[in-house]
Amino acid sequence: MTILQVACAIIIDHEKRVLVTQRSPIMKHPLKWEFPGGKIEPGENPQTCIIREIKEELTVDIELKSRLPSSIYHYSSFIVELIPFVAIIITGEIYLKEHAEYVWANPNELRDLDLTEADIPVLNFFLNDYYNFLN
Numbered sequence: 001m002t003i004l005q006v007a008c009a010i011i012i013d014h015e016k017r018v019l020v021t022q023r024s025p026i027m028k029h030p031l032k033w034e035f036p037g038g039k040i041e042p043g044e045n046p047q048t049c050i051i052r053e054i055k056e057e058l059t060v061d062i063e064l065k066s067r068l069p070s071s072i073y074h075y076s077s078f079i080v081e082l083i084p085f086v087a088i089i090i091t092g093e094i095y096l097k098e099h100a101e102y103v104w105a106n107p108n109e110l111r112d113l114d115l116t117e118a119d120i121p122v123l124n125f126f127l128n129d130y131y132n133f134l135n
């Protein structure tokens, strides 16, 4: 089985809340919550991919702060390598082009969301090893 490489963004605001998006009913994993992002295209690097995907999906420009460890997850029909970046919004207003909903969530709210499975180790790493070091 091939591995689908997907870049995603953990976008934080000045209150240390995190932007999470809900997949629409017509997407794979309908109505699950995720970190926005998408598939890396041939010849693209993960950094370029995530900046492009966030502009396409949310209409905002982001600046990348850190890359976190990848999460590899075996779904029934494919394997995903989820490559997370911590980022901030530098310009634009959020307008959802594909997702059903978004929220700015604090750590307790993040833990309560029905996230896609590949995102759970990403969230755990972010909250356990990264979050407390944010200013």
Ligand SMILES: Nc1nc2c([nH]c(=O)n2[C@@H]2O[C@H](COP(=O)(O)OP(=O)(O)OP(=O)(O)O)[C@@H](O)[C@H]2O)c(=O)[nH]1
Pocket: 006, 007, 008, 027, 028, 029, 034, 035, 036, 037, 038, 039, 080, 082, 116, 117, 118, 119
């Ligand atoms: N964007 C995003 N995708 C994720 C996350 N976690 C995760 O397993 N994925 C999976 O990685 C793939 C990302 O591709 P995509 O966002 O371009 O998804 P898509 O709906 O366009 O895919 P499709 O065109 O195959 O339906 C999806 O199959 C999605 O379920 C995540 O946090 N963010």
